[in-house]
Amino acid sequence: MTAILRPFQNPLPSGVTRLSKLAFALALLLAAITLVSASCGGDGEGSSDSDPEPTFTTAGVSPEPTGEPELTGFAFPIDDACLPGGDNLMPGAPRTYRMGTHEGIDFYDSDNCTPIGEDTEVFAAKAGTIVRADWDYEPLTYAELAEIDARIAGQNACDEESLDRFRGRQVWVDHGNGVITRYAHLGRIADDIEVGLSVRQGELIAYVGNSGTPESLDDPNAEMHLHMELRVGDGYLGKGLSASEVRALYEKAFARH
Numbered sequence: 001m002t003a004i005l006r007p008f009q010n011p012l013p014s015g016v017t018r019l020s021k022l023a024f025a026l027a028l029l030l031a032a033i034t035l036v037s038a039s040c041g042g043d044g045e046g047s048s049d050s051d052p053e054p055t056f057t058t059a060g061v062s063p064e065p066t067g068e069p070e071l072t073g074f075a076f077p078i079d080d081a082c083l084p085g086g087d088n089l090m091p092g093a094p095r096t097y098r099m100g101t102h103e104g105i106d107f108y109d110s111d112n113c114t115p116i117g118e119d120t121e122v123f124a125a126k127a128g129t130i131v132r133a134d135w136d137y138e139p140l141t142y143a144e145l146a147e148i149d150a151r152i153a154g155q156n157a158c159d160e161e162s163l164d165r166f167r168g169r170q171v172w173v174d175h176g177n178g179v180i181t182r183y184a185h186l187g188r189i190a191d192d193i194e195v196g197l198s199v200r201q202g203e204l205i206a207y208v209g210n211s212g213t214p215e216s217l218d219d220p221n222a223e224m225h226l227h228m229e230l231r232v233g234d235g236y237l238g239k240g241l242s243a244s245e246v247r248a249l250y251e252k253a254f255a256r257h
């Protein structure tokens, strides 16, 4: 586990006033409230009232819905891949060490029907428009990891910025009507893939890597996998559903006809 826990230094100076004790108590209360309201990746119903606008769709592409989201007809982003056998690699799996929920599918060498490793090709799951391509990605550093872990340990598990850093180098494809696929932990982005570009289903967009994983700091070969998210509106497909319901939805999404 990567959480950095520092001993509590210098709790309160001996000459502390009643007023600053009160301030301290208030700060604790605020932290507790933050903790309660932090339902990162959980059911999070009604949380959209205060959600900030999505900050990472940097393109001028406006995903203005013109119809119902289309949640079928996707292809696996890796040739000959299948859904992972284990539910812990599927959306909705708990990620207790980050007080959250796994929001995507993990494609690892061991559990996805085909060899997967560094530089395995990643393809667009469906036709769409590139709305994010991290050409200027900066690798995670130990200092940053410590900072993020401390932030999360400080009950800020829903901090979108931290979660985004853990997804590493990414490409996002907008398929219209609020449906976006995200491809994360990428090692490289394919030539010519840039924001605003239209891609076909099955078009090469990137290559598998391990960017953004804490393990990559210690071992450059660790954790080579693709994390792919199928986003619908504010959440991921299957948010709040049981593991079997989630699996059924994704089987349908990737069904071949």
Ligand SMILES: [Zn+2]
Pocket: 102, 104, 105, 106, 226, 227, 228
């Ligand atoms: Zn993942």
